[in-house]
Amino acid sequence: MCVWFERLGLAGNVTASRSRLALAFATAPVELLQEVLRRLRAKGEVVAAERAACQEVIEKDPDLTALPVHLQHGLDGAPYISASVDITRDEERGVTNVGMRRLMLRGRREAGIDLNAPSDLRAIYQASVKRGARLPIAFVVGSHPIDHVAATMRLPGDELELIAALRGAPLPVVKCVTNDLRVPADAEFVLEGYLDERGYVEPEGPYGEFLGYYGAVKTNPVFHLTAITHRKDAVFQTSTISGRTLSRTDTAQLNALRAEVSVWRALETAVRGAKAVYATPSSGGAFNVRVAMEARVAGEARNAIAAVFGCLVNVKHVFVVDPDVDIFSDEQMDWALATRFQADRDLVVEGGFRTVPLDPSLAGKTTTAKAGFDLTLPGKVAIPGPARLEGRRFDSVERALTDGPKFFHELMAARGSRDGREIVRELENMRARLGRDEEGRYLLK
Ligand SMILES: Cc1cc2nc3c(=O)[nH]c(=O)nc-3n(C[C@H](O)[C@H](O)[C@H](O)COP(=O)(O)O)c2cc1C
Numbered sequence: 001m002c003v004w005f006e007r008l009g010l011a012g013n014v015t016a017s018r019s020r021l022a023l024a025f026a027t028a029p030v031e032l033l034q035e036v037l038r039r040l041r042a043k044g045e046v047v048a049a050e051r052a053a054c055q056e057v058i059e060k061d062p063d064l065t066a067l068p069v070h071l072q073h074g075l076d077g078a079p080y081i082s083a084s085v086d087i088t089r090d091e092e093r094g095v096t097n098v099g100m101r102r103l104m105l106r107g108r109r110e111a112g113i114d115l116n117a118p119s120d121l122r123a124i125y126q127a128s129v130k131r132g133a134r135l136p137i138a139f140v141v142g143s144h145p146i147d148h149v150a151a152t153m154r155l156p157g158d159e160l161e162l163i164a165a166l167r168g169a170p171l172p173v174v175k176c177v178t179n180d181l182r183v184p185a186d187a188e189f190v191l192e193g194y195l196d197e198r199g200y201v202e203p204e205g206p207y208g209e210f211l212g213y214y215g216a217v218k219t220n221p222v223f224h225l226t227a228i229t230h231r232k233d234a235v236f237q238t239s240t241i242s243g244r245t246l247s248r249t250d251t252a253q254l255n256a257l258r259a260e261v262s263v264w265r266a267l268e269t270a271v272r273g274a275k276a277v278y279a280t281p282s283s284g285g286a287f288n289v290r291v292a293m294e295a296r297v298a299g300e301a302r303n304a305i306a307a308v309f310g311c312l313v314n315v316k317h318v319f320v321v322d323p324d325v326d327i328f329s330d331e332q333m334d335w336a337l338a339t340r341f342q343a344d345r346d347l348v349v350e351g352g353f354r355t356v357p358l359d360p361s362l363a364g365k366t367t368t369a370k371a372g373f374d375l376t377l378p379g380k381v382a383i384p385g386p387a388r389l390e391g392r393r394f395d396s397v398e399r400a401l402t403d404g405p406k407f408f409h410e411l412m413a414a415r416g417s418r419d420g421r422e423i424v425r426e427l428e429n430m431r432a433r434l435g436r437d438e439e440g441r442y443l444l445k
Helices: 018-024 029-040 120-130 145-152 159-167 250-270 300-311 330-339 397-403 408-415 421-429
Strands: 003-005 010-012 046-048 084-090 095-100 103-105 110-113 135-141 171-175 182-184 189-195 202-204 218-220 222-230 236-238 274-279 288-293 317-321 347-354 367-374 434-436 442-444
Touching: 018 029, 018 145, 018 250, 029 159, 029 250, 029 274, 046 159, 084 120, 084 145, 095 120, 095 145, 095 159, 110 202, 120 135, 135 182, 145 159, 145 250, 159 171, 159 182, 250 274, 250 288, 250 300, 288 300, 300 317, 300 347, 300 367, 317 330, 397 408, 397 421, 397 442, 408 421
Parallel strands: 010 236, 046 171, 288 317, 317 367
Antiparallel strands: 003 010, 084 095, 084 135, 103 110, 110 222, 135 189, 171 182, 189 222, 202 218, 274 288, 347 367, 434 442
C-alpha cells in the first residue's frame, strides 16, 4: 500500500509493488521487465529546464530536522532519510552518477551516509578523498518513481541520461544553488551539500537493512548540508526497507527489477530460450531468482543456472522451470519444486562466492554457497485442465468412432454433449464392440 500523510507532507511505499512500478512505466506487471529493457535501448536526452519547480522555495536556514523524517525501525541509530536519490559527478569519467543512499540524521546540517558496499559512488568518493577534496553531492527526495529505478541500476554511462531513457522523455534539469550539480527540475525536495574529505570517520547505523535484519554499526563518511530547495507544495518521501514482509518494501521491488535486468542480459548470452525472469521481492529482490526457459538440449538449464550464479553477487538460489510454469505464481513454483525435481539429479550446489555480509546465515563467513534447482522436465507431460469441446459433429457415437479413435471429450464434441452423461449411455450400449488404446482413446474393435 502506498501511504500519504497529508498533514505532514510525507509519502511512503510509492514503489513498493510491482503493479505500481508497472503503472509508472505505463505497462502491465508481467510486461514490466521487457518494457524496462526496451527503454534501456534508447539514449536519454537531458535538457535545461525552463522552470525549476524544485527551486520554488530556497530555505534560508536549511535544517534537516525541519523535514518530516522519522525513526523507521525500532533499533535504528536515529531517524533516517531513505528515499534519497544521490547525484554526483565522476570527474574521471566525465559523467553524472545517480544512486540511492540513506542518510542518518546527526544534526541540523550533518548526516551519516552508508557507503560501505561496492558502488560507483564509493569509488568516486574514495578518489576524491585521495585528492583531499570534498565531494559535492545533491540528494533528491520526492522524485518520479522511475528515477528510483534508474538510481538502483549500476550501468556505465551518464545516469541522468539513464533517467531520461527510462522515463521515455527528455529530462529537464536545473543547476543546484550551492554547487554545479544538475538535478531533475521536477523534484519535490533537493538537499545540497558535500561529503567531507576525511573519509570513513563516523559511526553510522544500526539500521534495518534490505534483507530484513538489522545491520551493524558501520564507520562511514559524513554529509554536510549547504542548502535545501523545494516546491511550494512539496511532498517529502520515505522508502520502506526492512522487516519480515520484504515484498511490500520499496527496496525489494526496486532491487528485483534491477536484478532481473542483469539476469536477463546474462541469459541472453548464455542460453537461447529464456522466456521470463522474476527475482522474488520476498527474498529481498535478488536472493531467489526464477527463470522460465525452453531447455532445448540436455544441460541447458544448468548453463542458465551457472550464468545467473555469476551475474550478480546477491543471487543465491536459482529456480529454472519450463515455460508452462508461471514464475510469478508461488503456488505453481511450489508445485514444480515438488513434482519436477529430483534432489540427487537436479540440484547444483557451489560454494565460495563473493557475497553481501548482511545475510545472517553466513554466520561470520565472508563467502556464500549458491544452489540451482533444475525444475525442467525432460519429456512432455499433459497437465489436466478443462475440456475444450471442439471438432466435427456426428449423429452418433458409433459414427464418430467409425471415423477413428477418439478421446471422451472428442466424443462429447462430436455429439454436442454438455456434460458427457449421454455419451456414457451410448458407450454402454456398444460395450461389446468397444476398445481403448494406450492413451485412453475409445475405438471400435
Ligand atoms: C531505498 C534504497 C536505499 C538504498 N540505500 C543504500 C545505502 O544506504 N547504501 C548503499 O551502498 N546502497 C544503497 N542502496 C543500493 C544502491 O542505491 C545501488 O546499489 C545503486 O546501484 C548504487 O549506485 P552507484 O553504483 O551508481 O553508485 C539503496 C537502494 C535502495 C532502493
